[in-house]
Amino acid sequence: MINLSQKVASILSDTWALSHGDQPKIFLPPAPETYWSCLAWVRLGITFMPGTLQLTVKDIFYQSYTSKSQCMVVNEAxxxxxxxxxxxxxxxxxxxxxxxxxxxxxxxxxxxxx
Structure with a gap:
C-alpha cells in the first residue's frame, strides 16, 4: 500500500501540479483506491474534502465552489x-x-x- 500511495502522490503532484493549499473533493465508497488516494493527499500535505455519494448536483457545486476544489476523484456513479x-x-x-x-x-x- 505504501508504494501505491507514493505512486498516486507522484501522479497528483507531477501530472496535475496539485500542491499544498489545493483542496480536492473525493466522492468514493470505501475501497482500496479511496485509501491510496487519501494517503497520497496526506503525503503531499493536501487537505482533501471527502463527500458522500448521496449529494445532488447543487450540493456538489456548492461544496466545490466554497472549498475552491481543483480536483475531483469520483466513482462511475x-x-x-x-x-x-x-x-x-x-x-x-x-x-x-x-x-x-x-x-x-x-x-x-x-x-x-x-
Missing part, C-alpha cells in the same frame, strides 16, 4: 453529476475516475497507477 458541475465551475484542474469504465474528459485512476 458520480460522473454524470460531476459532469454537470464541471461545465459551470472553472477552477477544476482535473477529474479522476475510479472505475473499470472510462469516460471522455476523465483521467482513469487504474490506468495511471499501472
Amino acid at each position: 458520480m460522473v454524470p453529476l460531476v459532469d454537470l458541475v464541471v461545465s459551470n465551475y472553472a477552477p477544476l484542474k482535473t477529474n479522476l475516475l475510479v472505475s473499470d469504465k472510462s469516460y471522455d474528459g476523465w483521467l482513469h485512476f487504474k490506468e495511471l497507477i499501472h
Whole structure:
C-alpha cells in the first residue's frame, strides 16, 4: 500500500501540479483506491474534502465552489453529476475516475497507477 500511495502522490503532484493549499473533493465508497488516494493527499500535505455519494448536483457545486476544489476523484456513479458541475465551475484542474469504465474528459485512476 505504501508504494501505491507514493505512486498516486507522484501522479497528483507531477501530472496535475496539485500542491499544498489545493483542496480536492473525493466522492468514493470505501475501497482500496479511496485509501491510496487519501494517503497520497496526506503525503503531499493536501487537505482533501471527502463527500458522500448521496449529494445532488447543487450540493456538489456548492461544496466545490466554497472549498475552491481543483480536483475531483469520483466513482462511475458520480460522473454524470460531476459532469454537470464541471461545465459551470472553472477552477477544476482535473477529474479522476475510479472505475473499470472510462469516460471522455476523465483521467482513469487504474490506468495511471499501472
